[in-house]
Amino acid sequence: MSLTDEELTRYSRQLVLPQIGGQGQQRLKAASVCVVGAGGIGCAVIPALAGAGIGRLTIIDGDAVDLSNLHRQPLYRSREIGEPKAALAAQFVRRFNPFVELRPVEQRVEPGKADALLSGHDLILDGTDNFATRLLVSDTAIHLGIPLLSAAAAQFQGQVALWRGRPCYRCFVGEAFDADDCDNCAELGVLGALTGTVGNFAALLAIRVLAGAGDDPAGKLHLFDGLRGEWRTIRLPADPRCKACGSES
Numbered sequence: 001m002s003l004t005d006e007e008l009t010r011y012s013r014q015l016v017l018p019q020i021g022g023q024g025q026q027r028l029k030a031a032s033v034c035v036v037g038a039g040g041i042g043c044a045v046i047p048a049l050a051g052a053g054i055g056r057l058t059i060i061d062g063d064a065v066d067l068s069n070l071h072r073q074p075l076y077r078s079r080e081i082g083e084p085k086a087a088l089a090a091q092f093v094r095r096f097n098p099f100v101e102l103r104p105v106e107q108r109v110e111p112g113k114a115d116a117l118l119s120g121h122d123l124i125l126d127g128t129d130n131f132a133t134r135l136l137v138s139d140t141a142i143h144l145g146i147p148l149l150s151a152a153a154a155q156f157q158g159q160v161a162l163w164r165g166r167p168c169y170r171c172f173v174g175e176a177f178d179a180d181d182c183d184n185c186a187e188l189g190v191l192g193a194l195t196g197t198v199g200n201f202a203a204l205l206a207i208r209v210l211a212g213a214g215d216d217p218a219g220k221l222h223l224f225d226g227l228r229g230e231w232r233t234i235r236l237p238a239d240p241r242c243k244a245c246g247s248e249s
């Protein structure tokens with residue numbers, strides 16, 4: 001997939017990175033990423049991926065902008081309260097980088113729709129804020145054979161992991177939360193600086209995976225403690241009884 005002169009100039013500061021180069025940039029242009037959730041994490045992920053020249057971005061979010069979102073979701077303006085986030089985020093990207101092909105989806109990922117919404121992508125990046133959606137996205141990613149980057153932030157803690165088959169996100173969190181929207185920012189609180197940090201880190205992993213730069217981060221959980229200013233990385237074992245990925249072992 002060739003790059004135009006304008007693209008070569010636009011991406012020149014990352015093209016000079018030996019780990020990216022022309023080949024990595026062409027891989028990014030050929031890539032299709034599905035961003036689930038255009039909230040705090042998504043508002044960091046979307047500009048980072050669009051800026052880097054990901055060829056196709058699907059942005060899935062069924063919510064409208066609320067006044068209480070604005071402190072951590074800088075893609076939206078005060079006058080846009082009540083407007084759909086997926087459409088606004090897509091509008092931002094169109095102005096930001098016209099080389100990105102966009103598909104905004106003003107829906108939630110729900111059972112019965114997940115396969116159709118998530119299929120056809122090279123990578124799914126989940127930044128949603130509830131376990132039910134995250135588990136559904138994870139199970140669907142395994143079923144479709146698509147790698148999943150999962151990013152979450154609450155209070156001063158963040159976690160990011162790339163899951164590629166087994167182990168999976170469900171091995172990590174178990175099944176206790178399947179039916180429950182128990183972890184959301186309304187109850188726990190969160191800072192925009194934290195969602196930005198975690199979202200940008202997730203975007204960095206996405207770019208590495210898609211461009212083929214650095215080690216494969218699959219199966220490692222990256223934990224960020226914002227009060228200590230420290231990242232920790234742990235390797236997660238597969239759950240032999242995991243109902244999503246267990247039968248594949």
Ligand SMILES: [Zn+2]
Pocket residue numbers: 166167168169170171172238239242243244245246
């Ligand atoms: Zn699993």
